[in-house]
Amino acid sequence: MDLLHRALLTAVGALSLFYALVKISLGYWKRRGILHEKPKFFWGNIKGVVGGKRHLQDALQVIYAKYKGRAPFVGFFACLKPFVLVLDLELVRHILVTHAGNFTTRGLYSNDGSEPLSGNLLQLDGHKWRALHAQSTGVFTPANINKLLPRIVLISRGVQRSLGKERLQTLNINELVDSYNLDVVASMAFGLSADHTEFRLWTQSYWGKFSLWRAYLALEFPLLAQLLNHKSYAVSAMAYFQKVVLGQLQEQRRRDRQPLQTFLQLYSNMDQPLDDVQIAAQAFGFVLAGLVPLNATLSFCLHELARQPELQDRVRAEIRKTLEQHSGQLTTEGLKELLYTKQVLNETLRLHTPYPFLLRRATKEFELPGSVFVIARGNNVLIPTAAIHRDPAIYEEPLRFDPDRFETEAKRTRPAMSFLPFGDGLRGCIAAQFVEQELLVGLVTLLQYHRYTPCSKTAIPLEYDNGRLLLMPKTGIHLNVERVDN
Numbered sequence: 001m002d003l004l005h006r007a008l009l010t011a012v013g014a015l016s017l018f019y020a021l022v023k024i025s026l027g028y029w030k031r032r033g034i035l036h037e038k039p040k041f042f043w044g045n046i047k048g049v050v051g052g053k054r055h056l057q058d059a060l061q062v063i064y065a066k067y068k069g070r071a072p073f074v075g076f077f078a079c080l081k082p083f084v085l086v087l088d089l090e091l092v093r094h095i096l097v098t099h100a101g102n103f104t105t106r107g108l109y110s111n112d113g114s115e116p117l118s119g120n121l122l123q124l125d126g127h128k129w130r131a132l133h134a135q136s137t138g139v140f141t142p143a144n145i146n147k148l149l150p151r152i153v154l155i156s157r158g159v160q161r162s163l164g165k166e167r168l169q170t171l172n173i174n175e176l177v178d179s180y181n182l183d184v185v186a187s188m189a190f191g192l193s194a195d196h197t198e199f200r201l202w203t204q205s206y207w208g209k210f211s212l213w214r215a216y217l218a219l220e221f222p223l224l225a226q227l228l229n230h231k232s233y234a235v236s237a238m239a240y241f242q243k244v245v246l247g248q249l250q251e252q253r254r255r256d257r258q259p260l261q262t263f264l265q266l267y268s269n270m271d272q273p274l275d276d277v278q279i280a281a282q283a284f285g286f287v288l289a290g291l292v293p294l295n296a297t298l299s300f301c302l303h304e305l306a307r308q309p310e311l312q313d314r315v316r317a318e319i320r321k322t323l324e325q326h327s328g329q330l331t332t333e334g335l336k337e338l339l340y341t342k343q344v345l346n347e348t349l350r351l352h353t354p355y356p357f358l359l360r361r362a363t364k365e366f367e368l369p370g371s372v373f374v375i376a377r378g379n380n381v382l383i384p385t386a387a388i389h390r391d392p393a394i395y396e397e398p399l400r401f402d403p404d405r406f407e408t409e410a411k412r413t414r415p416a417m418s419f420l421p422f423g424d425g426l427r428g429c430i431a432a433q434f435v436e437q438e439l440l441v442g443l444v445t446l447l448q449y450h451r452y453t454p455c456s457k458t459a460i461p462l463e464y465d466n467g468r469l470l471l472m473p474k475t476g477i478h479l480n481v482e483r484v485d486n
């Protein structure tokens with residue numbers, strides 16, 4: 001047999017093997033006899049998502065709308081990986097709350113041995129997550145969050161300075177809110193003061209040369225990835241973040257007692273403190289889990305308020321009245337009185353849910369009470385929160401931005417688990433209360449003396465960036481910004 005023949009036979013053999021493996025993988029739901037969306041060869045049910053033609057959220061919403069009401073969950077494939085897509089709010093409650101013990105794992109890749117900063121709460125699973133979670137809940141207590149408020153208020157004055165004194169200007173809102181959120185994270189999670197230029201650069205480049213395929217393989221074969229020493233982030237970025245935190249912790253220990261101002265202090269003051277590198281991993285968690293959704297939420301919120309001036313005026317009036325009643329100071333009590341502003345924030349999180357889905361992996365088999373449905377051990381489970389938030393059976397005219405949906409009475413009429421921007425239960429967002437406080441302070445500062453209106457560059461309708469898993473605007477949100485002193 002000549003060389004060409006052999007090469008041809010090998011190629012045919014390899015292709016046949018590949019074809020058989022794909023077919024076996026995509027036959028998973030059929031073999032289990034579970035209702036599922038018919039997969040396309042290799043891409044499963046996310047064709048167009050990998051190439052950036054549509055957002056994963058769109059693909060999920062289509063499947064959710066097609067199957068809701070027919071079963072508590074439906075099977076689908078992200079490429080070759082089978083997923084449970086949850087359709088029923090009672091099942092959501094079981095997974096997140098009542099049977100959360102069966103679903104404590106998220107299944108993200110972490111290798112804290114060779115990449116220590118991946119040992120953060122978002123990425124860890126199993127006993128490491130459990131121990132860290134138990135310690136971290138002592139940091140994010142309501143009392144601690146309240147104590148951090150004066151520092152956030154101080155940082156927010158930088159926004160006033162960025163807005164300047166001009167009567168009318170056109171601004172890229174993403175840049176404006178990014179500078180506020182970045183200052184908060186740099187200062188409160190990393191202990192940095194003043195100049196955040198270098199910090200900003202690393203927050204923009206820590207993914208390094210991101211390879212979707214390598215990330216996919218790490219998710220699919222984590223043990224192999226660990227063996228091959230796969231790293232999720234740029235080594236230089238991780239070295240920078242770690243160096244900053246270790247330096248700040250040393251500095252902190254040299255100084256006398258300081259007023260409580262940062263998460264670094266909270267982490268190092270715990271009864272059983274984490275070691276310094278573990279603290280650095282939690283600081284990096286703020287960048288990883290927090291920066292994009294914080295920026296997206298404030299940008300989306302101003303975009304919606306610019307389109308509905310009467311709502312914006314109502315928020316501004318509430319902010320001014322509250323400040324007046326608290327001698328111009330933003331206090332914890334004052335924040336509690338910003339009821340309508342909070343409704344506006346919640347409506348933003350509903351309509352533009354930054355984390356459009358929640359992930360869990362079943363660590364034990366789960367039989368739905370009173371039914372024949374079983375989620376098998378090892379199944380990856382996806383809760384499509386953004387699709388739930390846009391379900392017309394739960395939210396009438398779901399694409400309309402209407403903060404009245406979050407009035408106390410209106411909220412009471414909706415079922416439990418129908419609003420989950422921060423997830424829920426054991427693995428819900430640990431920082432939710434801090435986030436709400438930080439976003440409210442941001443809105444107070446942005447809206448107190450400034451009015452936002454659409455300009456010729458404002459993208460209507462708003463488009464999401466299909467290249468990201470989280471929901472964020474595709475292009476900058478440009479708005480006219482007018483100073484309104486009274």
Ligand code: HEM
Pocket residue numbers: 121122133285286289290291293294297354355358359420421422423424425426427428429430431432435
């Ligand atoms: C608008 C801003 C934010 C939103 C909408 C948000 C939302 C979420 C959501 C949906 C989850 C997954 C919850 C689940 O699976 O049930 C999550 C997890 C998490 N978030 Fe946030 N988040 C925000 C900002 C932040 C910030 C600033 C931090 C800073 C520390 C943070 C820290 C975390 C952590 C550590 C987890 C993982 C918790 C665990 O697995 O135990 N988030 N967040």
